[in-house]
Amino acid sequence: MTDTTTLLPVPPRDLLAGASLFLDFDGTLVELQDRPDLVHPDADLIRLLARVGHALDGRLAIVTGRASERIVEMFGGIPFVISGSHGVEFRYPGGRTSGPDLPPGLPQVIDRMRTFAAGHEGVLVETKPYGAGLHYRMAPRVEAEAQALAKDLAVAHGLTVQPGKMMVELRAAAGDKGAAIERLMGEAPFAGSRPVFLGDDVTDEDGFRAVAGLGGAGILIGAERDTAARYRLDGVEAVRTWLSRAVEAYL
Template sequence: MSDLTLAPPPPDLLAGASLFLDFDGTLVEIADSPDAVEVAARVPALLQRLARALDGRVAIVTGRPVAEVRALLAPAAWPVAGSHGLEIAQVDGTVTAPDRPPALDAVLDAARALARSHPGLLVEDKPFGVGLHYRRAPEAGEEAAALADDLAAAHDLVVQHGKMVVELRVKGRDKGAAVDLLMAEPARRDTRPVFMGDDVTDEAGFRAAHALGGAGVLVGAPRDTAAGYRVDDVAAALAWLDTLSPAQEAR
């Protein structure tokens, strides 16, 4: 883990790199609910420019389902590792994913029962997980976390904490595993990974990038992290990505 005085990423960090981008809190501002997020018009255009500059080596790595990210960024398409890497979608729309375990239905019922007693607590039904968002009901955070722990133990699931959310998800992969899988593909194999993200769920991506000779870029306030660089917020992240140099464009 690093100290809390990380420098901003250098202008040439993406030279010869493969770029992996978290979505919420990195490319778009976090909203009160997942379906309230707004994608600025500049974001798809920026991603297209980055993909051209990096010979297509740009991928989204997110906790959101693949289908949601594809819809939010339509009509353009990029490789997406969704559901914390459990879903891998290629540009042509091919998606590889495991079967959804029936246990998630019981988890979903229990989460909705808790939400009925806490107005504002939002239950998110994902293909391979269930999220309890307590941004609108912060008093329910401890109870949501305790329920998640109990359900994870009962159904052999993973508990994932994020910004005002606790999620139960299927075991097997995280964002670091997604980076490893995508970096094994021929187009990326001889490049360095750069992973940009804001949340604790992105730490696995930072660690994987570092292990493969690349780097992580934290988006947000200073904290203990495996990232090697930091920018202040979404606006700063987009501004840095937008400074791709002509030399890099020519690669």
């Protein structure tokens, strides 16, 4: 990561002029919850993203660790691109999808994770098309055990360990959020614009580095830390306020 030696400024209101916008989901657009299935976008967020996508002529994508199909379920027919499973899979307006072959050892990994969760109260297993995650936000005492299990399973099945906030995930080895943004920036309608990416987690650092390399800017959501982002916003509410004002400035 790039060392942060000074406080990161708030992004300017005109940052989206001529830009493509890439958004993480959990911790950026919605607050983190103990259970990932409890997260649902509210009507204000749905309307806001519709406005943003319209203002940017479709240059809007959600780049998330969640499965793309879950984002579709939550947002319905809003016409933005989704890169799910940490940049492994893609879903485009109109229904076209793209992704690698499924990891062959994933069913065994999920079985081991479920066995672990059954023996530790408060631990949840989240299954995805290209991976699975162990959430221990309600059982922080098992963090070391969960991390060790994930590392063992990754070696045994050729998967990538993806750390997160109070969770650990195993996923297909191909791709990350930075690679996803780079790919989309080579496609219409994103090509030829300047990328801006908002994210809160260490999993978003690949995205921050990618947009910086493409002449764009990353926006860290949350507390100051070492990061490749150029700007910072305090949290989810600050994100929504800035997006609303940025769209007004853009229009």
